Amino acid sequence: MTQKVISYQEIKSAGSCQWDGLSLGEVMLRFDPFDLPTPKALTMRIFQGGGETNVACGLAHTFGLRAGVLTALVDDEIGKNIRNQLRAAGVHTGKIIWFNTKNDGSRFSTDQKGTLMNGINFTYNGKGVIPSNTCYYRAHTPIRELRPGDYDWNQIFGKEGVRVFNTGGIYTLISPTSAELALEAVQAANRHGTFVAADLNYRSKVQPDKNIARQINQSIAPYLGFLVGNDSDIHDALGYETKVAKKAGFEEWLDAYKGTVRAVAKDFPNLSLIGTQWRGATNADLISWAAVLYDVAADTFYQAPIRKDIPIADRTGGGDSFTSGVLAALLKGHNLETAVQWGAAHGILVQETPGDTTMIEENILLAEVKRAQAGGGVKAVR
Numbered sequence: 001m002t003q004k005v006i007s008y009q010e011i012k013s014a015g016s017c018q019w020d021g022l023s024l025g026e027v028m029l030r031f032d033p034f035d036l037p038t039p040k041a042l043t044m045r046i047f048q049g050g051g052e053t054n055v056a057c058g059l060a061h062t063f064g065l066r067a068g069v070l071t072a073l074v075d076d077e078i079g080k081n082i083r084n085q086l087r088a089a090g091v092h093t094g095k096i097i098w099f100n101t102k103n104d105g106s107r108f109s110t111d112q113k114g115t116l117m118n119g120i121n122f123t124y125n126g127k128g129v130i131p132s133n134t135c136y137y138r139a140h141t142p143i144r145e146l147r148p149g150d151y152d153w154n155q156i157f158g159k160e161g162v163r164v165f166n167t168g169g170i171y172t173l174i175s176p177t178s179a180e181l182a183l184e185a186v187q188a189a190n191r192h193g194t195f196v197a198a199d200l201n202y203r204s205k206v207q208p209d210k211n212i213a214r215q216i217n218q219s220i221a222p223y224l225g226f227l228v229g230n231d232s233d234i235h236d237a238l239g240y241e242t243k244v245a246k247k248a249g250f251e252e253w254l255d256a257y258k259g260t261v262r263a264v265a266k267d268f269p270n271l272s273l274i275g276t277q278w279r280g281a282t283n284a285d286l287i288s289w290a291a292v293l294y295d296v297a298a299d300t301f302y303q304a305p306i307r308k309d310i311p312i313a314d315r316t317g318g319g320d321s322f323t324s325g326v327l328a329a330l331l332k333g334h335n336l337e338t339a340v341q342w343g344a345a346h347g348i349l350v351q352e353t354p355g356d357t358t359m360i361e362e363n364i365l366l367a368e369v370k371r372a373q374a375g376g377g378v379k380a381v382r
Contacts, residue, residue, distance in 0.1 A: 017161030025052020049356025058324030068092030
């Protein structure tokens with residue numbers, strides 16, 4: 001029997017649930033070498049961040065929603081730093097699974113020499129014609145060890161209640177058991193009436209074999225209500241090709257992308273929404289930015305204004321912030337036209353500040369939506 005998948009029109013009321021949003025995924029400590037490439041850096045600043053958990057940060061901090069993370073950390077100084085940053089963003093951290101360092105032989109235990117370690121990355125933002133570059137240390141992270149049964153989904157989705165659940169293509173490809181846990185989670189979420197979103201977010205440094213990535217993502221896609229993915233992600237993670245020139249402008253790209261998402265929706269009729277941000281990069285510092293959201297049942301596309309030649313500070317997290325912007329609008333009862341505007345604005349704003357998440361207030365996002373729709377400039381606030 002085919003499982004019913006919850007659509008965006010069926011998101012539960014706030015009063016019926018303890019959580020507006022929960023995110024299952026990896027979270028890492030990010031080292032940022034400022035304006036020097038990592039091999040030359042002597043000073044760095046640090047942020048927490050993760051492709052899936054960034055969504056929870058946006059929901060909690062920018063939009064004031066009740067959001068939490070489902071992840072695993074080693075109980076050491078780095079793990080506590082990540083936890084404290086999540087707390088500062090307003091994210092609930094009580095569902096983090098901690099691995100102690102007593103090496104006591106229990107299920108969630110490791111040693112003090114890094115046999116399991118919290119994930120870290122070094123991300124240089126790039127400059128001009130020098131591209132951004134990320135170096136990962138994630139092969140022995142505790143989140144890789146999680147497996148089906150580690151979370152009580154009946155408690156989380158049933159007794160507590162969750163309006164929106166999200167995971168993503170980074171977490172699902174980290175290890176065989178992470179894919180199994182994600183599949184268990186999305187199935188349980190739908191059984192309990194929770195709307196499920198996932199960003200394909202394909203990363204070759206996580207899983208270089210696209211055939212494996214496609215097999216895993218195709219097993220999870222039938223349980224999604226909202227699929228986030230640009231043309232390259234949909235190709236790399238699901239196998240659908242968008243025939244468009246690499247340097248195509250937004251309108252040309254959108255015409256081709258429409259055909260792709262309609263094909264995806266035909267093969268996965270469980271999907272009620274498909275969307276993504278679009279980035280046209282002039283160089284590492286200057287981009288054009290837009291977003292599109294597809295209502296499958298109505299066969300209708302919604303798009304945000306194209307923001308042309310926007311100087312940015314940090315390209316990380318644009319897709320995650322797009323996702324949280326769209327979900328926040330839906331959770332607050334807005335229509336799809338508003339949702340795509342919120343997603344686009346949140347996605348560009350995260351790139352205007354350092355770090356994986358925007359850490360802005362909702363009023364700033366609303367001002368950016370208004371500015372973009374009016375085609376205006378930026379005025380000083382005095």
